[in-house]
Amino acid sequence: MLTDALGPRFFPMALGSGILLCGLLLAAAELLFRGEPSVAGPLSDAGPEGDEEAGPFSIARFVGAIAATALYVAAFEPLGYLLTTPPYIAAILLIHGGARTRALLIAPFVTTVVLYVTFRFGLLIPVPDGPLEGLLPW
Amino acid sequence: MSFFEQLAAGFASALDGYGILIRAGGVAWGIIGGAIPGISGAVAMALALPFTYALDAPTALVMLAGVWAGANYGGSIPAILMRIPGTPASAPCLLDGYELAKQGRAAKALGISLICGTIGGLISIFVLIALVVPLGEIVVRFGSPEVFALALFGLTLIAGLSGPSFLKGIASGFFGLLLTTVGLDSLTGSMRFTFGRADLLTGVDTISVMIGLFAVSEMFFLIAHPARPAGTVVGTATTEFPTLRELREVGRATFIGTIVGLIVGIMPGAGATASSFVAYNEARRWSKRPELFGKGSLEGVAAPETANNAVQGGDLVPTLALGIPGSNSAAIILAALILHGIMPGPFLLTKNPELVYTLFAGLILVNLLMIPVGLVILRLCLMAMKLDPPVLIASVLSLIVIGTYAGDLFLLNPIQALVFGVIGYGMRIWGFSAAATVLGLVLGVLAESEMRRSLIISHGDWSIFLTRPISATLLFLTLGVLVYPALMTALRRWRSRRVAAAPAAK
Numbered sequence: 057m058l059t060d061a062l063g064p065r066f067f068p069m070a071l072g073s074g075i076l077l078c079g080l081l082l083a084a085a086e087l088l089f090r091g092e093p094s095v096a097g098p099l100s101d102a103g104p105e106g107d108e109e110a111g112p113f114s115i116a117r118f119v120g121a122i123a124a125t126a127l128y129v130a131a132f133e134p135l136g137y138l139l140t141t142p143p144y145i146a147a148i149l150l151i152h153g154g155a156r157t158r159a160l161l162i163a164p165f166v167t168t169v170v171l172y173v174t175f176r177f178g179l180l181i182p183v184p185d186g187p188l189e190g191l192l193p194w
Numbered sequence: 195m196s197f198f199e200q201l202a203a204g205f206a207s208a209l210d211g212y213g214i215l216i217r218a219g220g221v222a223w224g225i226i227g228g229a230i231p232g233i234s235g236a237v238a239m240a241l242a243l244p245f246t247y248a249l250d251a252p253t254a255l256v257m258l259a260g261v262w263a264g265a266n267y268g269g270s271i272p273a274i275l276m277r278i279p280g281t282p283a284s285a286p287c288l289l290d291g292y293e294l295a296k297q298g299r300a301a302k303a304l305g306i307s308l309i310c311g312t313i314g315g316l317i318s319i320f321v322l323i324a325l326v327v328p329l330g331e332i333v334v335r336f337g338s339p340e341v342f343a344l345a346l347f348g349l350t351l352i353a354g355l356s357g358p359s360f361l362k363g364i365a366s367g368f369f370g371l372l373l374t375t376v377g378l379d380s381l382t383g384s385m386r387f388t389f390g391r392a393d394l395l396t397g398v399d400t401i402s403v404m405i406g407l408f409a410v411s412e413m414f415f416l417i418a419h420p421a422r423p424a425g426t427v428v429g430t431a432t433t434e435f436p437t438l439r440e441l442r443e444v445g446r447a448t449f450i451g452t453i454v455g456l457i458v459g460i461m462p463g464a465g466a467t468a469s470s471f472v473a474y475n476e477a478r479r480w481s482k483r484p485e486l487f488g489k490g491s492l493e494g495v496a497a498p499e500t501a502n503n504a505v506q507g508g509d510l511v512p513t514l515a516l517g518i519p520g521s522n523s524a525a526i527i528l529a530a531l532i533l534h535g536i537m538p539g540p541f542l543l544t545k546n547p548e549l550v551y552t553l554f555a556g557l558i559l560v561n562l563l564m565i566p567v568g569l570v571i572l573r574l575c576l577m578a579m580k581l582d583p584p585v586l587i588a589s590v591l592s593l594i595v596i597g598t599y600a601g602d603l604f605l606l607n608p609i610q611a612l613v614f615g616v617i618g619y620g621m622r623i624w625g626f627s628a629a630a631t632v633l634g635l636v637l638g639v640l641a642e643s644e645m646r647r648s649l650i651i652s653h654g655d656w657s658i659f660l661t662r663p664i665s666a667t668l669l670f671l672t673l674g675v676l677v678y679p680a681l682m683t684a685l686r687r688w689r690s691r692r693v694a695a696a697p698a699a700k
Contacts, residue, residue, distance in 0.1 A: 060646055061654030064379040064386055067642045071372045078365035085361070089687070111420035118418035122616060129595060129608045137596060145588040152417050152584035163585045171589075171596055179248055181600040 120151040136186020141168040197327060204551030208559055213253050217560050220257035221567045222574075224264020229272055229575040230586060232416055234281045235265030235466070236522035240408045241590065243401050243530060244597030251534035252549050256556025258530055259506070262523045263315055263560050266466065266503045267568055270307040271575050274300055274495070275427045280579075283466035283502040286474035290487065290494030292428070297490050301434035306444060306492050307499040308568045309436060314452045314500035315561040318507025321456055322514070323554050329515035330543035338651060339659050341540055342644040343668035345637045348518030350675045352462045353630035360679040366627040370634020371641060373398050380639070381646055393606050400529050400635055402598045402610040407628040408522065409594055410615025413587050415622065431576050433569050440492060447477040447493035451500025458501070459508015465521040466502040473501030507557075514550060516540050519636060522629045528636045533601075539640050 128144040142164035149155040149163065175181045176194075185192060208217075220242065227238030239261045246254035269284030274291035287307065294303040336344070353367030354360050376387040377397030388394040436444070451473040458469035477497030478487040487494045509520035510527070517539035519525040528538040536546060543550050598607040618628045652658035660666045 060381050061649045062646050064375075064382050064384040067645070068372060068375045068386065071368045071375075074368045075365050075372070078361045078368070082359075082361050082365075113418055114420065115418075117420075118414060118619075121414055121417040122612070125591060125595070125612055125615075128592075129605065129612060132595065132599065132608065133605055141592055145592060148417070148588035148591060149584045152420075152587060154420065155582045155584040159582045159585050163582075163588065167585075167589045167592060171593060175596055175600055179245065179600065182603065183596065183600075 117151055117153075121148060124148060124151060133184050134186060136188055137172060137183045138168065138188055139186055141171070200547060200551040201323075201554060203548065204553075204555035205559075207252060207548070207552045208256060208555040213256070214559070214563075216249065216253055216257050217260045217556065218563050218567055220260030221264040221560055221563050222571050224261035224266075225268035225271075225564075225568060225571050226264075226575055226578050227261070228265030228268025228284075229280045230578050230581070231272060231278050231280055232412065232583070232586070233590070234412075235262055235269070235283070236526060237409045237412055238265045239523055239526045240405045241593060241597070243405065243526065243533070244600050246530055246533065247601050251531065251536060252552035252556065254530050254534060255527060255549070255553050256560060258527055259553065259557050260560035260563065262506055262527075263503065263557075263564055264567070266315070266506070267308055267311045267499070267564055268575065269502075270311075270495070270499055271304065271572070272579050274303045274307065275576075276579065277428075281466075283470045283505075284498070285467070286470045286498040287495055289474070290489070290491045293488070293490035294492070294495065295428045299490070300428065301432045302436065302440075302492070303495050304433045304572070305435045306440070306495045308433060308565060309441070310444060310448045310451065310496040310500040311503040312561055312564050313448055314455055314502075314504035315506055315564070316558065317452050318456055318459065318504040319554070319557045319561060320507075322507035322510050322557070325460075325511050326515045326543065326550070329511070330540075333515060333540040334544050336540055336664070337662070338644045338648040339662050339665040340668070342641055342648055343659060343665040343672070344516060344518065344540065345641040345644065347668045347672045347675070348462060348512070348516065349630075349633060349637055349641070350672045352518070352520075352633055353627060354675055354679070355462075359625050362625050363627045363630050364676075366621065366630035367634045370631035370636075371638040373403065373631070373635055374638025375642065380643060393604070398635075399598070399601075399604075399607050399610055400532050401601065402607040403614045403635060404526065404529055404632055405594055405598060406611040406614025407618035407621075407632060409590065410611055411618030411622060411628065413591050413594075414615055414619045416583065416587050418619075427576060427579070431573050433572055436492070444493050444496035446480060446482075447473075447497040448500045450477045450480060451497040452504045454497075455501035455504025456508040459505035459520060460511050461508075462512055462518060462520050465509070465523075466505045469501040469505045470498035473497040503561075510557075513538075514542060514553075517542060517637075517640065519633060522632065525629070525632045525636050529632075532636070537640065538636065 124144060124147040128140055131140045145164040145167050146160065149160050155163070172183060176183045223242060224235070224238055227233040227241070228235060239258050242258060242261045246257060249257065265281060266283065269279060269281030270287045270291060272278045272280045273284040273288035274295050277288050277292040279285040279288055291303045294300060349367050350364065353363040374397065376394060378395050379386055385395065454473040454476055455469045458472060474494060474497050477493050478484045481487065481493055483491070509524045512518045512520050513524040513527060519528050531538045536549070594611055595608045598611045599605065601607060621628050648658050659669060
């Protein structure tokens with residue numbers, strides 16, 4: 057009889073050990089050759105348009121964007137797409153801070169309507185309507 | 195069916211019904227996405243994935259290929275008009291493209307980019323077809339041990355060589371493989387990493403994880419690191435085709451770009467960005483007028499733009515023949531296959547010939563569609579380039595939530611996209627490779643099932659991997675890839691120490 061000699065446990069264990077080994081080697085390399093550049097892949101795809109041109113990191117914006125998106129996803133089904141998207145877009149615009157006032161007033165509604173029409177009527181996806189279900193004419 | 199009959203059937207299927215409109219839409223989205231700085235070709239493709247749920251597999255693949263081809267051209271639009279590369283691969287194009295725009299020849303530069311890109315793309319597709327069919331006939335003899343060894347070799351090669359750090363690349367690839375073990379084990383039916391949740395039985399959602407790693411992380415990055423102010427547009431919103439004389443002038447650069455794009459594309463791990471830089475330098479080296487480079491040379495636009503389009507055909511050679519994607523964009527093509535229930539791997543051509551031939555025909559069509567769509571859509575691109583960055587970011591994030599939800603009407607998908615967006619951001623900041631993780635994600639199921647299947651055949655005897663010549667060779671090469679960087683580092687450090695020690699000894 058043919059049997060699976062390895063079982064479901066082996067592959068994840070092997071991969072976990074592999075990641076652990078990579079981690080130990082990285083730590084050892086950092087301790088032994090501190091300050092020397094690491095071995096970059098010879099075919100590294102990073103162009104000159106890398107992260108150097110980006111601005112300084114802002115933890116408030118980063119955490120704010122994650123929190124806003126998490127709230128949006130959490131409210132997506134109970135409140136529906138139409139009620140949650142405009143406040144979410146406005147929140148991201150405010151967190152980012154770079155939007156013009158005109159954009160802040162228009163973009164949340166235009167984006168919501170464009171995406172809703174695309175998915176609801178273009179792709180025929182039953183987008184959740186939340187409390188608006190039954191109140192909408194379609 | 196003969197090769198030509200299959201290709202003709204592929205064309206018939208690719209031209210069917212609304213297909214052509216969907217393809218043109220894909221190309222249009224690719225060009226616009228490519229033109230918007232912050233949305234690379236792979237991100238544009240990832241964002242298009244949810245729209246392929248409703249399509250059949252061949253149409254979905256060709257649409258994605260259209261996005262890919264379009265983004266290669268789109269990136270050159272802001273490079274030429276604003277000195278901002280829309281995609282990393284269009285960075286060399288701005289050197290001469292923006293100079294041309296300042297001289298009032300922006301329309302000509304755009305025309306050269308469009309025409310030469312199309313030429314490069316088309317030639318690469320013909321080479322792809324010429325290589326994949328015979329390769330497929332060799333690969334068909336592979337058994338389980340060979341397929342496992344091939345997956346391991348491809349993963350090690352790409353994960354190790356394409357990232358900023360070898361070890362971090364390998365760890366990222368292993369992480370991707372590990373993600374595929376979540377859910378019901380296909381051989382024994384055991385549950386792995388489901389934490390008692392029924393909705394994790396089907397495993398992680400490849401598409402959502404991919405969108406999280408590529409697109410959500412990019413949006414978070416743009417929010418967390420305030421963007422640079424947008425530049426102003428130089429030149430007019432028109433495209434002017436090159437004359438025959440100008441085409442002859444850039445002929446050599448176009449030829450070099452095509453060859454470089456193909457070779458770099460076929461090499462796993464190197465993508466469009468590497469190819470356009472190499473092509474630019476080679477075109478300057480072989481040019482009759484190298485002094486014009488950097489001062490508004492048409493050849494300086496033609497070479498990198500031809501190369502980054504020619505990468506597409508090259509990248510697809512290992513992707514379609516062996517099931518090993520050569521780049522992020524190729525990995526997304528494989529993910530679209532998984533989405534449509536087709537297992538990517540070395541037997542794609544044998545098991546789904548009609549799909550592969552429709553893709554061939556579709557690739558030729560989308561490259562031809564580039565010219566009319568590129569002409570029509572230029573004005574729209576300029577509007578998109580002027581969008582406030584935060585409006586773009588917020589819209590993309592909302593699109594991602596509704597798009598990942600739309601697939602299965604399953605809230606766990608946008609949650610996964612969000613979680614992997616945060617993980618992807620961390621990986622980017624700390625130098626891990628999201629591309630390697632995605633590769634592991636695409637190869638994982640195949641690698642594990644073929645490894646276990648091999649051991650079932652051999653009754654648990656591991657020597658099966660070493661007694662078969664192809665499998666042994668591939669594993670030996672894998673070992674070489676693993677050992678090579680360590681040897682090189684040791685050698686470099688030993689040399690630098692000897693150099694440092696030499697003056698001290700005197």
